[in-house]
Amino acid sequence: MTAPERLNGGQALIKSLEMENVEVVFGYPGGAILPVYDPIIDAKLRHVLVRHEQGAGHMAEGYAHATGKPGVCMVTSGPAATNVVTPLADAMLDSVPMVCITGQVALAAIGTDAFQECDTTGITRSITKHNFLVTRAEDIPRVIRTAFHIATTGRPGPVLVDIPKDIVDANNPAAYFDWYWPEIEDLELPGYQPNVDPDPTAIADAVELMLAAERPVLYVGGGVLKARGAEVLLELAELTNIPVVTTLMARGAFPDSHELCLGMPGMHGNYTAITAIQQSDLLIAMGSRFDDRVTGKVGAFAPGAKVIHVDIDPAEQGKVRMPDVPIVGDCRLAMELMVEELKAKGAPESLADSSAWRQQVSGWQEKYPLTYEQSAPGELLKPQYVLERLRDLSPEDTIVASGVGQHQMWASQYWTFDHPYTWINSGGLGTMGFSIPAAIGAKAGMMDRTVWSVDGDGNFQMTAQELVTAAVEKIPIKVALMNNAYLGMVRQWQSLFYEERLSEVYLSHDMPDYVKWAEAMGCVAFRVEDPDEVDAVIQKANEINDRPVVIEFRCHSEENVYPMVPAGGSNDAVIVDPTQQPTLDAERAAKEASQ
Amino acid sequence: MNRPGNLENHTLAVVVENKAGVLARVADLFARRGYNIVSLLVAPMDDERFSRITIVVSVESAPLDQIVKQLFKLVNVVEIMEMIPEASVERELIVANVKVPTERRDEFTAIIERAHGRILHDGDGHMMVSLAGEPAEVDAIEADLKAFDIFDLQRTGRVAMRIVGAEAPVTKV
Numbered sequence A: 001m002t003a004p005e006r007l008n009g010g011q012a013l014i015k016s017l018e019m020e021n022v023e024v025v026f027g028y029p030g031g032a033i034l035p036v037y038d039p040i041i042d043a044k045l046r047h048v049l050v051r052h053e054q055g056a057g058h059m060a061e062g063y064a065h066a067t068g069k070p071g072v073c074m075v076t077s078g079p080a081a082t083n084v085v086t087p088l089a090d091a092m093l094d095s096v097p098m099v100c101i102t103g104q105v106a107l108a109a110i111g112t113d114a115f116q117e118c119d120t121t122g123i124t125r126s127i128t129k130h131n132f133l134v135t136r137a138e139d140i141p142r143v144i145r146t147a148f149h150i151a152t153t154g155r156p157g158p159v160l161v162d163i164p165k166d167i168v169d170a171n172n173p174a175a176y177f178d179w180y181w182p183e184i185e186d187l188e189l190p191g192y193q194p195n196v197d198p199d200p201t202a203i204a205d206a207v208e209l210m211l212a213a214e215r216p217v218l219y220v221g222g223g224v225l226k227a228r229g230a231e232v233l234l235e236l237a238e239l240t241n242i243p244v245v246t247t248l249m250a251r252g253a254f255p256d257s258h259e260l261c262l263g264m265p266g267m268h269g270n271y272t273a274i275t276a277i278q279q280s281d282l283l284i285a286m287g288s289r290f291d292d293r294v295t296g297k298v299g300a301f302a303p304g305a306k307v308i309h310v311d312i313d314p315a316e317q318g319k320v321r322m323p324d325v326p327i328v329g330d331c332r333l334a335m336e337l338m339v340e341e342l343k344a345k346g347a348p349e350s351l352a353d354s355s356a357w358r359q360q361v362s363g364w365q366e367k368y369p370l371t372y373e374q375s376a377p378g379e380l381l382k383p384q385y386v387l388e389r390l391r392d393l394s395p396e397d398t399i400v401a402s403g404v405g406q407h408q409m410w411a412s413q414y415w416t417f418d419h420p421y422t423w424i425n426s427g428g429l430g431t432m433g434f435s436i437p438a439a440i441g442a443k444a445g446m447m448d449r450t451v452w453s454v455d456g457d458g459n460f461q462m463t464a465q466e467l468v469t470a471a472v473e474k475i476p477i478k479v480a481l482m483n484n485a486y487l488g489m490v491r492q493w494q495s496l497f498y499e500e501r502l503s504e505v506y507l508s509h510d511m512p513d514y515v516k517w518a519e520a521m522g523c524v525a526f527r528v529e530d531p532d533e534v535d536a537v538i539q540k541a542n543e544i545n546d547r548p549v550v551i552e553f554r555c556h557s558e559e560n561v562y563p564m565v566p567a568g569g570s571n572d573a574v575i576v577d578p579t580q581q582p583t584l585d586a587e588r589a590a591k592e593a594s595q
Numbered sequence B: 001m002n003r004p005g006n007l008e009n010h011t012l013a014v015v016v017e018n019k020a021g022v023l024a025r026v027a028d029l030f031a032r033r034g035y036n037i038v039s040l041l042v043a044p045m046d047d048e049r050f051s052r053i054t055i056v057v058s059v060e061s062a063p064l065d066q067i068v069k070q071l072f073k074l075v076n077v078v079e080i081m082e083m084i085p086e087a088s089v090e091r092e093l094i095v096a097n098v099k100v101p102t103e104r105r106d107e108f109t110a111i112i113e114r115a116h117g118r119i120l121h122d123g124d125g126h127m128m129v130s131l132a133g134e135p136a137e138v139d140a141i142e143a144d145l146k147a148f149d150i151f152d153l154q155r156t157g158r159v160a161m162r163i164v165g166a167e168a169p170v171t172k173v
């Protein structure tokens, strides 16, 4: 037998990451993490030097969203750790598998208010799935293995590992130990056994409801993507002919071009998706969590529906809406069992007739499609038009990473997502500045794919510095900057709910000069103001593959996102596009009169 | 304050890994989700790898089911049992230091004897007493002691234990 390899904690950390097949680490060095940056020079994995630690966190998220593999970021202690707080919270709310390594001051200095000391595990406790403060070098392989295990199993999420400087220090004799790599079974996790296998009797109960339903809807959330369940979802929907809505976190989990796809529900969902849920008699919540942006007023949400709720997190069952059939487990496994059970019970022949329902649904689709008015000559661009052109002129499997605001909603509405893992956004936390670093992370994991960041002018100014990272590291993303001169989403709320009293939402079209700024960061940059120029510039941008590209689209400032359900309101009161609202009002009045 | 014995209160015995920071995780969870802790008691178990936290929770802010499920999500939480009154025994300790004037000494010692309490210290016009009993008994003696001038009083919060043969209704989901 060969003698075990003697490694110090820093070497062991890097080796542990390699054992986890980590290809890329997004990071930023500093005092406490310095010892770990030395072995990185000789490591096989790629290190991407970001320009702000928040960027490292969102890149790790974007990488994880696009590839399904855990994203990894590494930063130093104190201010660097606090800079990754936002991405950790973001990953927590959107269940993104991510491992974040933070440096910490030396063990003996912890608690003394040492330079760049902060209580990283304390600060991040409620925004990580779990976190660790490692106190012995020899624990590093076990903790790293555990961190990846926790981040990627059950309901995925971010795990933080805080590592004091002395235990990774090559000059510290106590930092050396005999290398080992533990088996998953040998990790000490007596309190962590996520339940992935759905209960067959609950599946049978669910199938009974599905067979009998006359107005069923599949309400699909991000859990389906996390479970790699898009294929079996298609099978389930086609077997049962049940219409599918995909939440903001699940766009692409079911092909938008499919005739059963109703698109996005919720605050800015389309009329049909919202109304189909409202009028359903069976809601099959698949990896979705009844978020307030989907339900509106909970008491008025899908009032006549029985609910089947499939979720790997038991705490989601009954958190917002009490299900008739709770199913704890992996969405993919649950859907596989459902398909099996449905067939055993004679589906599709044995299904209740739901053709009237599908007819009603397509009636809504015809009457209340998404719509906007093209800009008049001389006017600036309509963001919806830009997104339609971008969609049609980009490869079908383009990955879109969006910021937060109006442009996000339009991107989700107007793009046609026909493949899973092509839509990346910050749904739960709604983090402005997410888009550019997330796009870089996605591209770093999927170098052969076209990655468009759809960003707002406000968002862009929060994390644009990462375009330097993209340029230097040769991660050529493309940015569609929807410059509407405003914090558009906030302006919309002020217009609609604060009597048009606009307060602190104006940014200006011209300040900063986005083209010069992008060029200064090593990007190719274009500015488009005229609808007639849109196509040519997008085509040009799509042909550039050696550098990041930024197109500044000068957009109309007054455009609002419709449909809209005012916050806390009932989904029954959805407001549609002003051109459609009179028809809807008349319909509602007639209905009321007949009751 | 929400007194033990309230119908809105439930007693949970939470077995956790005996590791640094675990109590903080539990406390943080309650704070973060707006759950109310009525009393909390923690000590290592006979198997020193684990500690047992006995928490009396108020379910006014959230249903017990949610509280239990959220607790289970903590990686270091190993087991949770709800100590339902019919299937468990609860005990609490109260220690009090009371100023007892000479003319009321007999009255005071009679109260303590009747309640099966113990006198731990006597001197300088003060008597220190203790009583271990059901939370209701502890409530009663506390009320009695209030007829005197209390110098210091401390209750420990509840411990609870299952009765053998009675089922524990909450186990790991």
Ligand SMILES: Cc1ncc(C[n+]2csc(CCOP(=O)(O)OP(=O)(O)O)c2C)c(N)n1
Pocket: A403, A404, A405, A406, A407, A408, A430, A431, A432, A455, A456, A457, A458, A459, A460, A482, A484, A486, A487, A488, A489, A490
């Ligand atoms: C970090 C952060 N701060 C503030 C907000 C609140 N917020 C939501 S959307 C928005 C406006 C975004 O403006 P812009 O990037 O220009 O996008 P637009 O809505 O105009 O498309 C703001 C301020 C947020 N979501 N995140």
Ligand SMILES: [Mg+2]
Pocket: A456, A457, A458, A482, A483, A484, A485, A486, A487, A488
């Ligand atoms: Mg804007």
